Amino acid sequence: MKKIVTIITLLFFVFVQCKDKHQHEGSKIQKEDQSGPEYTSAYICPMHCKGSGSDIPGTCPVCGMEYEKNEH
Ligand SMILES: [Zn+2]
Secondary structure: OHHHHHHHHHHHHHHHHHHHHHHHHHHHHHHHHOOOHHHHOOEEOOOOOOOOOEOOOOEOOOOOOEOEEOOO
């Protein structure tokens, strides 16, 4: 019986470590996504399309929406 408990404990630790890793990677991806010009430019697309964002007002070349002033 002691062996089974050891195996279950081991499996539990593996499971927890996997979960932690996934959560960490998820937050890393989210952070990277918001560091692009579609988030940091003075004028940005409301949809944050990839390749959008400008120093001057205009429209998004991807979706055609008007740029919004970046308040961040
Ligand atoms: Zn857009």
